[in-house]
Amino acid sequence: MNDKEKAEQAPVSAEAAPVKKKKTQSPGVLALQKVVNDVYQAARDAKKEGKLVGWSSSKFPCEIAETFDLNVVYPENQAAGIAAHHDDTRLCTIAENEGYDADICSYARINLAYAMGNETTNEGRRMPMPDFVLCCNNICNCMTKWYENIARIHNIPLIMVDIPYSNYPEVDDDFVAYVRGQFDIAIKQLEELTGKKFDEEKFKRVCGYANRTANAWLKVCDYLQYKPSPMSGFDLFNHMADVVTARGKKETAEAFELLASELEENLKTGKSTLPFPEQHRIMMEGIPPWPHLRELFKPLKEHGLNVTAVVYAPAFAFRFNDVEGMARSYAVAPNSVCLEKGVDWRSQLCKDNKVDGALVHYNRACKAWSGYMPEMQRRWQNELGIPVVGYDGDQADSRNFNAAQYETRVQALVEAMEEADRKKESGK
Amino acid sequence: MAIAEKLAEFRKIADNPKTQLEHYKSKGMKAVGVMPYFAPEELVFAAGMFPAGMWGSNTKSISRAKEYCASFYCSLVQLDLEMLLDGTMDGLDAVITPTCCDTLRPNSQNIKVAMKNKMKVIFLAHPQNRFPECGVKYTESCYKKIRAELDEVSGHKTTDEEIQNAIKVYNRSRAARREFVKLAGAHPEAVSAVMRSGVLKASYFMLKDEYADKLEALNAELKALPASDWKGVRIVTSGIICDNPTLLKILDDNKCAIVADDVAQETRSFRCDAPEDDADPIHALAIQFRNQDYDILLYDKFSSQNRRGEYVAKMCKDNHADGLILFMQQFCDPEEMEYPYLKKALDAAGIPHIRLGIDHQMRDFGQAQTAIQAFADVLD
Numbered sequence: 135m136n137d138k139e140k141a142e143q144a145p146v147s148a149e150a151a152p153v154k155k156k157k158t159q160s161p162g163v164l165a166l167q168k169v170v171n172d173v174y175q176a177a178r179d180a181k182k183e184g185k186l187v188g189w190s191s192s193k194f195p196c197e198i199a200e201t202f203d204l205n206v207v208y209p210e211n212q213a214a215g216i217a218a219h220h221d222d223t224r225l226c227t228i229a230e231n232e233g234y235d236a237d238i239c240s241y242a243r244i245n246l247a248y249a250m251g252n253e254t255t256n257e258g259r260r261m262p263m264p265d266f267v268l269c270c271n272n273i274c275n276c277m278t279k280w281y282e283n284i285a286r287i288h289n290i291p292l293i294m295v296d297i298p299y300s301n302y303p304e305v306d307d308d309f310v311a312y313v314r315g316q317f318d319i320a321i322k323q324l325e326e327l328t329g330k331k332f333d334e335e336k337f338k339r340v341c342g343y344a345n346r347t348a349n350a351w352l353k354v355c356d357y358l359q360y361k362p363s364p365m366s367g368f369d370l371f372n373h374m375a376d377v378v379t380a381r382g383k384k385e386t387a388e389a390f391e392l393l394a395s396e397l398e399e400n401l402k403t404g405k406s407t408l409p410f411p412e413q414h415r416i417m418m419e420g421i422p423p424w425p426h427l428r429e430l431f432k433p434l435k436e437h438g439l440n441v442t443a444v445v446y447a448p449a450f451a452f453r454f455n456d457v458e459g460m461a462r463s464y465a466v467a468p469n470s471v472c473l474e475k476g477v478d479w480r481s482q483l484c485k486d487n488k489v490d491g492a493l494v495h496y497n498r499a500c501k502a503w504s505g506y507m508p509e510m511q512r513r514w515q516n517e518l519g520i521p522v523v524g525y526d527g528d529q530a531d532s533r534n535f536n537a538a539q540y541e542t543r544v545q546a547l548v549e550a551m552e553e554a555d556r557k558k559e560s561g562k
Numbered sequence: 563m564a565i566a567e568k569l570a571e572f573r574k575i576a577d578n579p580k581t582q583l584e585h586y587k588s589k590g591m592k593a594v595g596v597m598p599y600f601a602p603e604e605l606v607f608a609a610g611m612f613p614a615g616m617w618g619s620n621t622k623s624i625s626r627a628k629e630y631c632a633s634f635y636c637s638l639v640q641l642d643l644e645m646l647l648d649g650t651m652d653g654l655d656a657v658i659t660p661t662c663c664d665t666l667r668p669n670s671q672n673i674k675v676a677m678k679n680k681m682k683v684i685f686l687a688h689p690q691n692r693f694p695e696c697g698v699k700y701t702e703s704c705y706k707k708i709r710a711e712l713d714e715v716s717g718h719k720t721t722d723e724e725i726q727n728a729i730k731v732y733n734r735s736r737a738a739r740r741e742f743v744k745l746a747g748a749h750p751e752a753v754s755a756v757m758r759s760g761v762l763k764a765s766y767f768m769l770k771d772e773y774a775d776k777l778e779a780l781n782a783e784l785k786a787l788p789a790s791d792w793k794g795v796r797i798v799t800s801g802i803i804c805d806n807p808t809l810l811k812i813l814d815d816n817k818c819a820i821v822a823d824d825v826a827q828e829t830r831s832f833r834c835d836a837p838e839d840d841a842d843p844i845h846a847l848a849i850q851f852r853n854q855d856y857d858i859l860l861y862d863k864f865s866s867q868n869r870r871g872e873y874v875a876k877m878c879k880d881n882h883a884d885g886l887i888l889f890m891q892q893f894c895d896p897e898e899m900e901y902p903y904l905k906k907a908l909d910a911a912g913i914p915h916i917r918l919g920i921d922h923q924m925r926d927f928g929q930a931q932t933a934i935q936a937f938a939d940v941l942d
């Protein structure tokens with residue numbers, strides 16, 4: 135049986151971990167959840183109707199596929215969902231048995247196992263097999279080979295937009311011309327694939343929605359600046375799914391706007407989505423270890439820590455009105471920027487969001503991300519004068535996380551923040 | 563001079579990079595460290611400076627680099643940083659840091675920070691989509707910047723002729739290495755795996771014109787040898803690097819001859835020449851990069867096919883290899899990512915292989931010894 139036939143059979147061989155009963159959610163949060171569920175459902179429906187379905191990296195310009203009315207799903211988002219649903223170890227192991235080493239990014243391992251035809255127990259995140267792939271490697275080089283592997287497994291076209299790493303805070307015109315040139319090629323490839331012409335007017339409309347989504351997303355993120363905050367910053371980890379999978383849709387913009395209005399209301403009435411009183415405010419650096427959200431949250435709750443800063447706020451604020459602007463905008467992703475810019479983003483965020491300390495995830499899955507974290511950590515400590523501690527983990531391989539170590543580190547952070555408070559008090 | 567003496571000379575150079583660096587510095591030359599992969603080293607040579615290859619070290623341990631790197635980074639990059647931090651590379655006036663993988667990428671930043679007051683750090687991020695016109699142009703743009711930065715270091719403006727000349731020298735040295743690989747494969751009785759590696763590795767610590775002269779002389783002698791009647795096993799090696807003499811000696815002890823290689827430090831680095839007839843030498847170097855192929859680090863635009871795997875399998879067939887040994891550099895995700903499809907192609911072609919995890923800091927080769935011995939027995 136070849137890979138493609140295997141893929142179509144898609145057996146499920148493990149039980150889902152028991153899912154805890156959900157608490158009641160606000161209309162804004164429900165609307166955001168619906169947007170993401172609809173993306174997956176639409177892709178499944180499209181496949182049944184014989185339409186093309188694509189798989190896309192999270193920061194490939196979704197505006198292009200949206201303009202072509204293509205149904206696209208996002209392996210990174212799916213892998214996070216699979217990991218949060220505790221189906222990560224099973225799929226990682228399948229990939230490892232096929233020869234993909236355990237050192238490879240866990241999102242990639244999960245997705246490659248999936249691409250080879252192994253269904254997930256997370257029913258809401260099931261994806262139809264791809265007819266084409268869209269790869270933009272602005273976040274890492276690993277993405278390039280990961281997507282080549284998918285293209286080989288399914289013998290399908292890969293549409294590539296390469297965005298080289300930047301050593302300077304600003305990209306120059308040559309850089310933009312290169313990326314722009316590739317967008318033009320990508321558009322042509324999609325014209326051939328779909329038999330449709332690229333509709334400039336529609337593209338502008340889609341950009342309009344994407345900009346509106348970006349603004350609303352930033353507005354939501356900015357509520358974390360209030361002290362105390364009307365929201366738990368931990369929520370942003372969930373809402374990220376919307377900016378990843380549905381930036382260019384009107385419904386996404388509307389859902390974020392609805393959430394923003396709820397937060398505004400919270401502010402007026404003194405309420406918060408944080409289920410405990412806010413005692414300290416921290417930045418949480420890096421993608422969280424999705425399989426361990428509960429363990430991550432537990433000591434935060436115990437010590438009254440609200441996550442008021444995550445770097446995803448600026449990271450997904452893509453705003454532009456034309457293909458040129460799109461090229462400039464997509465050059466800037468968390469892992470594609472130089473150290474100085476990475477530090478700036480986070481420092482500004484820590485200042486604006488009044489952070490007392492930072493918790494850094496040394497994410498084994500992501501070499502591009504973790505590779506300059508020790509230096510970043512030193513800089514925050516010096517520039518912002520806040521305590522910073524790190525813990526080891528993995529965004530989607532539960533085997534690489536140790537809850538006891540994490541708790542000890544959080545404890546150390548709390549003690550350091552309390553010490554800083556005492557010093558401030560006595561200095562007064 | 564006899565072949566054995568010539569080989570020993572190369573081996574000595576390969577084992578003493580620091581002496582080589584001091585040798586060129588003592589002649590008043592400036593030196594530029596060149597990290598992997600695909601840096602246009604021709605530009606360093608053209609600027610009259612000594613390009614020193616940086617592929618880690620088999621004798622050092624990672625200690626200071628830990629300040630910058632988590633433990634799950636390959637030893638090559640960590641040891642390059644270590645040698646920059648511990649003074650081994652103090653003779654350098656600059657270092658070029660390409661960013662082809664997710665380890666090199668953030669480490670370009672670590673080196674920028676750590677070497678700020680010591681030497682110029684020249685950044686390089688090649689375009690992966692190197693085929694279309696916009697890709698070639700962007701490679702040119704990167705190389706022009708490097709040329710300008712190297713001019714700052716050397717203190718003189720490199721001319722197009724100087725670069726054209728460097729291209730010729732480099733093409734010559736690449737052709738000599740390709741020929742040597744063939745000859746070493748044809749005469750394993752004269753060139754052991756340890757010596758073969760010494761010859762190829764020495765290229766990173768010599769000026770390439772001197773190196774090409776020396777290698778052409780060796781090749782001439784090897785060519786004059788009578789046909790070999792090698793009774794041992796014929797293997798192809800693959801991976802990023804396998805230059806540890808202790809490890810290579812295990813191949814020799816088990817009568818495994820390397821008849822060809824798909825190793826980044828070796829053949830992958832000299833497979834592709836730059837055109838010599840291009841009036842614009844920067845364009846010529848960009849074309850050379852565009853033509854690089856079958857590499858685990860580079861985007862393959864025919865990605866739905868298994869071109870690289872099949873290429874390596876064919877290399878084994880063409881060289882009548884009995885099997886392939888993959889030296890898998892620990893924590894090297896690009897190489898790891900390509901393994902399943904390499905395996906598919908090898909299996910389909912009926913070529914046995916083993917995969918050995920290696921690391922520059924490995925000091926105990928017991929496991930490798932057992933695995934290689936068993937593999938050689940099976941193939942024999």
Ligand code: SF4
Pocket residue numbers: 598636637638639663664665666802859891893894895896897
């Ligand atoms: S390609 Fe592999 S061995 Fe080379 S620097 Fe990157 S991770 Fe290290």
